[in-house]
Structures are given as C-alpha cells and as structure tokens.
Amino acid sequence: MTVNVLFAAQPNRWAEYQTPLTDALAQAGVQANLSTDHAPGDVDYVVYAPNGPLSDFTPYTRCKAVLGLWAGVEDIVINDTLTQPLCRMVDTGLERGMVEWVTGHALRHHLSIDQHIHGQDGIWRPGHVPPLAADRPVTVLGLGALGRACCLALTSLGFPVTGWSRTQKSIPGIRCLAGDAGLRAALSGAEILILLLPLTAATENVMNADRFGLLARGATLLNPGRGALIVDNDLIAALDNGQLDNATLDVFRVEPLPADHPFWDHPKVTVTPHIASETRPGTASRVIAENIMRAEAGMPLLHVVDRAQGY
Numbered sequence: 051m052t053v054n055v056l057f058a059a060q061p062n063r064w065a066e067y068q069t070p071l072t073d074a075l076a077q078a079g080v081q082a083n084l085s086t087d088h089a090p091g092d093v094d095y096v097v098y099a100p101n102g103p104l105s106d107f108t109p110y111t112r113c114k115a116v117l118g119l120w121a122g123v124e125d126i127v128i129n130d131t132l133t134q135p136l137c138r139m140v141d142t143g144l145e146r147g148m149v150e151w152v153t154g155h156a157l158r159h160h161l162s163i164d165q166h167i168h169g170q171d172g173i174w175r176p177g178h179v180p181p182l183a184a185d186r187p188v189t190v191l192g193l194g195a196l197g198r199a200c201c202l203a204l205t206s207l208g209f210p211v212t213g214w215s216r217t218q219k220s221i222p223g224i225r226c227l228a229g230d231a232g233l234r235a236a237l238s239g240a241e242i243l244i245l246l247l248p249l250t251a252a253t254e255n256v257m258n259a260d261r262f263g264l265l266a267r268g269a270t271l272l273n274p275g276r277g278a279l280i281v282d283n284d285l286i287a288a289l290d291n292g293q294l295d296n297a298t299l300d301v302f303r304v305e306p307l308p309a310d311h312p313f314w315d316h317p318k319v320t321v322t323p324h325i326a327s328e329t330r331p332g333t334a335s336r337v338i339a340e341n342i343m344r345a346e347a348g349m350p351l352l353h354v355v356d357r358a359q360g361y
C-alpha cells in the first residue's frame with residue numbers, strides 16, 4: 051500500500067530532504083508518495099518542523115503520526131490541535147554535532163585558549179598552566195540522547211563528569227544524579243556546567259541566582275539546550291560578580307537574539323546563533339523512514355514524545 055507523506059517544514063528544507071527522504075523510504079521498503087502539498091484529509095504521516103506551513107492539525111484526520119525533524123519539541127507539544135502521536139528527532143548526526151560543539155567549547159575554556167588568541171602582545175608570560183581535565187569537574191544537566199553522548203565524550207577526555215536527569219540513570223563512568231536533591235549535588239563545585247535539558251514547565255528558569263551560586267567560583271557555562279532554562283538577569287549578575295567566568299550561549303528566549311540584548315556586548319559572553327547542532331538530512335531521513343516502516347508494520351514508534359512531561 052502507498053502512504054501519503056506530507057513534508058511540512060520551511061520551504062528551503064524541501065530541497066535538502068526530498069532526495070534523502072525518498073531514498074530512505076525506498077530503502078526501508080515503504081511505498082510512499084512524498085510531497086509538500088497533499089490534501090490534509092489524504093495525509094498518512096506528517097514530517098514536521100517548527101516555523102513551517104503547518105500549525106493546525108485538525109484537518110489531518112487520517113494522519114497516523116507526526117514525525118518531527120527537531121529534537122526540541124516545546125513549540126509543538128503545546129499545540130492542542132495535535133492529537134496524533136508525536137515523535138521527536140533522535141539522529142546520530144545531531145548527536146555528533148552536539149558532542150563536537152560541547153567538547154570544543156569546554157576545551158576552549160578549560161585550556162584558556164582565548165587568553166592566548168586575544169592576549170598576544172610580544173610579552174612572554176609563562177604564568178598559568180591549565181589543570182588536567184581530571185582536575186576539572188564537569189556537570190551536564192540532561193542525560194538524554196545528547197546529554198549522555200556529551201558526558202561520554204567528556205569522560206573520554208578525562209573530565210570527571212556528573213549528569214543529572216529527571217529519572218535515575220546508570221551510565222558507566224558517569225556520576226548520575228536525579229531529582230531536586232540530585233540537582234544541588236550535581237551543581238555543587240562544578241567548574242563547567244552544560245545545559246542539555248528540554249524546555250518544559252519543570253525546567254524553565256532552572257538556572258537562577260541560587261543555583262549559579264552552587265557552582266565553583268569562576269565556573270564556565272555552556273548552554274546549547276534552550277534559552278529559557280536560564281534566568282537571563284541572574285546569569286548577567288553571576289558573570290558581573292565573578293561567580294561565573296564566562297558563558298557560551300547557543301540558544302535564547304527570543305531568537306534571533308535581539309540586537310540590543312546585553313548578551314551581545316557582554317565581555318564574558320559568547321553568542322553562537324543556534325548552530326550547536328543541526329538535524330542532518332541523510333541520517334534523519336533514515337530515522338523518519340524507519341518510524342513510518344514501523345508504524346505500517348504495526349510496531350511501536352520510536353522517540354515518541356510524552357505530552358504530559360512535555361518532551
């Protein structure tokens with residue numbers, strides 16, 4: 051049987067996905083009619099990204115599942131017109147990209163690389179030698195697909211890594227903590243903090259002044275998770291009073307980050323424009339195709355979003 055798959059993302063994505071998705075569906079043994087303009091009542095599956103053409107799912111009465119291209123689902127999970135199962139993207143390309151961004155920026159601050167790039171003035175200063183990674187505790191909030199991969203990469207570089215999640219995890223080589231008490235222990239004394247939580251009602255503003263105060267003085271913050279995990283003014287205060295030495299932020303409450311936002315000019319903030327990691331069409335197409343194949347075969351879908359938890 052042929053299934054109708056609607057590709058509902060920003061128009062420029064169609065050029066990137068049409069061929070890999072067509073190929074992946076064929077390789078998965080799915081006979082599919084893939085298009086950007088099926089009539090709503092004819093659609094069996096929606097491939098979805100935020101900021102695309104689709105926001106009202108009501109007329110998609112035949113749709114069996116909505117398959118997201120993004121890992122973060124905070125925008126669509128609150129859409130009341132969506133009653134079908136929603137799957138988020140878990141993609142090896144996305145994971146590897148995040149590991150590279152996180153380890154790159156962690157090592158940048160661990161080794162004080164900026165000091166040498168920006169401070170080259172002809173004066174030989176033997177001064178500060180960075181500690182070994184083994185002496186620099188790192189904490190990752192979020193032990194999902196991305197947080198876990200980053201923890202493992204940082205551990206392999208020698209950092210002592212603590213991870214925190216909602217439910218207790220057990221990952222070899224990582225100190226895994228959970229719940230409110232676990233958060234306090236996870237933050238206490240951390241020299242590098244990495245936020246890889248989804249944005250939900252429970253995680254919004256998780257990093258406030260009190261919690262920044264638990265970190266080691268002069269800590270580094272990396273936020274590739276979501277902007278609203280942080281109370282912006284508390285972050286700026288923590289940078290200004292020296293509790294934090296620097297922050298590298300990829301995600302913001304408002305994106306694009308407004309030109310007059312204080313993060314742009316702050317000497318201790320590095321802004322990257324939500325590029326920490328992107329879904330890669332080749333690998334992501336295989337994830338979408340596998341899920342459609344599974345649904346057609348009566349198997350459970352992968353990466354289903356828990357609407358009650360919001361991620």
Ligand code: NDP
Nearest residue numbers: 121122192193194195196215216217248252274275326327
């Ligand atoms: P997952 O859903 O796989 O993992 C989420 C993790 O956060 C889980 O470990 C989960 O706990 C934990 N968590 C959720 N709520 C809470 C809570 N209330 N308290 C403690 N822990 C909690 O997500 P991914 O790893 O795939 O992605 C994480 C986020 O990264 C995305 O939601 C998105 O916001 C962001 N992202 C950013 C990108 C960028 O380019 N900047 C690219 C892709 C994603 P548990 O394991 O118990 O469920």
